[in-house]
Amino acid sequence: MTFEAYGSVVDDSGYEARGRERQALSLGIDRLERLQKGRFSFEDLVESLLYVRRLWTIFIEDLAHPENGLPEKLRADIISIGLWVVKEADRLREERSNDVMQLIEINRLIRDAL
Structure with a gap:
C-alpha cells in the first residue's frame, strides 16, 4: 500500500x-x-x-490517549467540557438541578462542530 493510499484510508476512517x-x-x-x-x-x-x-466518558478517555491526533490544547478544552457534561448529568440524575437545556446546547455545539 502506498503512503497516499494509506493516507486516504486514514482520512476516510476519521x-x-x-x-x-x-x-x-x-x-x-x-x-x-x-x-x-x-x-x-x-x-x-x-x-x-x-x-x-x-458517551462523554468514552470521549474523555479517547481525548486523553497520547496517540489522539488532535492538538493538545483542543483536547484539553474538550476534556474540560466533557467533565462538565458528566457532572451536570449527575446533578440532574440526583435531582440537584433541573436545567436540561444547558446539556442539550453544549452537546449540539460539539456535534455540529464535528
Missing part, C-alpha cells in the same frame, strides 16, 4: 468516526430533549442521563 460521534451525540440530544419536554418516566431520566455520561 470521517467515519466523526460521523459515528455525530450520531451518538444526536441520540443523546434526542433523549435530553424528551426530558426537557417532560415526556419521561424516572427510568427514562436515568437511562438518558447515563447514556450521555457514558
